[in-house]
Amino acid sequence: MQVLLAAHAGFCFGVRRAIQQVEAELAHSGKVATYGPLIHNPQVIARLADQGVAIVDHLDMSTLGPVVIRSHGVGPAIYEQAAQHGVNLIDATCPFVANVQKAARDFTEQGYQVVIAGDADHPEVQGIVAWTGNRAIVVASGKEITGDKIQGKVALIAQTTLKEATFREVEAALRQLDVELIVKNTICSATAKRQEAAQQLVSQVEVMVVVGGRNSSNTRKLAQICVAAGLPTYHVEQAEELDPRWFKNVNQAGVTAGASTPHWIIEEVVQRMTEIQQEQELENNVPTEEAA
Ligand code: F3S
Incomplete structure (x- = not known):
């Protein structure tokens, strides 16, 4: 089985920029929170939590340290609240x-x-x-x-x-x-490019794996594009979810990923699909009793 990765997949400019802003602030002051979960990817959020990044859902006197506005942006009232309470906002709203x-x-x-x-x-x-x-x-x-x-x-x-x-x-x-x-x-062009790349890939493969948070709107749309093309499509967040049965007798499998999916997760998925392919080759080549 050949594993083909979409020409455009994974982190977009706006998400990468927001994560860099959080990491830069963490390195600078050792303390940072995000206003809501930074992106729609549970694995990235868990990793940031391990690094000490807190999530807040309100801005008031008790808000300690700088707060990052995520790439999705917020309405004007949030900027007003931050100014009122002297909260240091780091604006990672995607341009x-x-x-x-x-x-x-x-x-x-x-x-x-x-x-x-x-x-x-x-x-x-x-x-x-x-x-x-x-x-x-x-x-x-x-x-x-x-x-x-x-x-x-x-x-x-x-x-x-x-x-x-x-x-x-x-x-x-x-x-x-x-x-x-x-x-x-x-x-945004990042979305359009990921959607076009998924559309191009579906004509070359027999099954599609879409990688990204189940709560990620743009990842779900990529999955919808693959389903609409009539392909068996599996939306996974991590490599562990891949089921070898999905790839039985498949010659070409495609992978795409939403704009909030980090490259390390995509690489793990591709790696696991390659292992599944090798396991299936081994199974097919095990000599039967008569042949032995
Ligand atoms: Fe920005 Fe487009 Fe990503 S709007 S956050 S570059 S999907």
């Missing part, structure tokens, strides 16, 4: 997310009804909504677009990790309405 926040705020100030294509429960989207004074409408698909809620001047933006096809579907639904529409595609 791409910061651009979406700015666009959402600017469009709102210019009188547009902002529509965000994305997941209303995702922290990045909640942060963007907050920059519109909670006036933005969040839709997960084109089916949620209805003329009674959306009228006048409308600006469509996207959660950075949205699937391109979903964004186009929402745009098409908005174009059916009698509205003045501005479209700003804010899907």
Whole structure:
């Protein structure tokens, strides 16, 4: 079995930058907390906890030491709270997310009804909504677009990790309405590259392994792309979860990983798949009693 890794997989620029900022602060002051879990990957979070990185869910007088804002970003109220309580914030908001926040705020100030294509429960989207004074409408698909809620001047933006096809579907639904529409595609290139690379790989393999946190939105979307292509697809967080039965009689297996998946976990998965392949070769070559 040949194991093929997607051309773009694993940590994106924004996640790598956020981790570097946490590690730099840890080395500098020996004390740092993150506002919410830094990324959607339980293994990385456990490793940071071992290094002494705390997680806080509020900022007040009791917040000790510097607090890192994760790459998903937050709304303006968090910056105000930090200033009020003298908390030293280290802002690791991904610059791409910061651009979406700015666009959402600017469009709102210019009188547009902002529509965000994305997941209303995702922290990045909640942060963007907050920059519109909670006036933005969040839709997960084109089916949620209805003329009674959306009228006048409308600006469509996207959660950075949205699937391109979903964004186009929402745009098409908005174009059916009698509205003045501005479209700003804010899907980040790291996401698009990982999705395109997964799409290219599915045509070359018989089974796909998608590596990343089960709570990672962009990892789950990669898995959806593989499933939609009709391939047996397994979403794992770590190498231990791989089951040799998934690779029986498979000649080519693909691996991709979300933007919050570190390279050490991807390497362990590829390594374990290679071992499984070697074990299966050995089993196939064991001489039968008659042949012996
Ligand atoms: Fe930033 Fe894109 Fe990663 S928005 S956090 S570079 S997926």
